[in-house]
Amino acid sequence: MSTRQGTDPRGEAADPTPAPGAARSGAAIEVRDLRQRYGDFEAVRGVSFDVAPGELFALLGTNGAGKTTTIETLEGFRRPSGGAVRIFGTDPYGRPAGLRDRMNAVLQQSGLLDDLTVAETIDLARALAAAPRGHREVLDRVELADKSDVAVRALSGGQKRRLDLGLAILTRPEVLFLDEPTSGMDPEMRRATWQVIADLIDEGVAVLLTTHYLEEAERLADRLAIMHRGEIRVAGALSEVLGGWGDRIGFRLPPSVRSADLPSLSGAVAAVGVRGGEPWASYAVTGSDTDHRAHTAVAELLRWAHLHQVALGGLEVRTASLEDVFLRVADGAADLVGD
């Protein structure tokens, strides 16, 4: 079955991974059974994962799942309520000097000063950094050279995110936290930003990314986890995450066919929803030997359509997508996978 994945900006296939949630070796970021409370409310409930140098781990999840709380804890702004986090083997709480210079972040809330120009912003950050990248290199990497003399307040939302990224990479971090770094960017700027991130990973930076753009995770992540209500529900390399979710057969449900009239296909579970404002029939084929069973189900469906003179508009047969998995997790339907 075909997948919807496009070109990988990193130009490489995802590595096979020994175990969901486990790093390959020498973790830069370690999270062990992390718990984080706000008063009586437990926002993070026993989360574990590792990120190795030169690896991008994407932390996906529903709104309020606990992603930002996890990142803030790793950055050393919060002491864990339970469990432990380590950056290069050191507890980051309180941001000890030895670690502070080795990590940086693009946070959801930008700390830019509106009155400074882009060039002044970079100069100020360079003055505070121990071994900063060159002024021109930063501008070029985030493609803001033509905005050098523009005041921050006059930048677009997407350009401000690019400047945030420029400031984060300026300090040459070995660990980079990216909390929704491409929000507000148009598709072209988003793709250019993916390339900047891909280059950093190639240079050996360990990146922890949160994003609501699932395509972003599909393109960039070596491994990913989907969080819901403070827990990791699904984790692993993209192929592992999608592997258990089988194939999908779908078509537009003609007005003449009621959902009760749909045939039962061997080994496939039917559901009727809406797509593009029209009723959409879909069958999920899961479990072992999915390819063979999907072929059998399609053959049965075509026989049924021929017999009953039903047009299968928009017929598609595809591997489950990250969006399918995400939506099932958001429904609370996914089982806990990984550690």
Ligand SMILES: Nc1ncnc2c1ncn2[C@@H]1O[C@H](COP(=O)(O)OP(=O)(O)OP(=O)(O)O)[C@@H](O)[C@H]1O
């Ligand atoms: N300072 C705080 N005090 C009390 N509750 C908080 C605080 N910060 C976050 N929360 C709650 O903790 C939960 C997790 O929030 P968090 O911001 O970590 O989620 P998130 O996964 O990053 O969400 P989003 O995708 O919407 O940004 C939410 O229910 C949120 O309301």
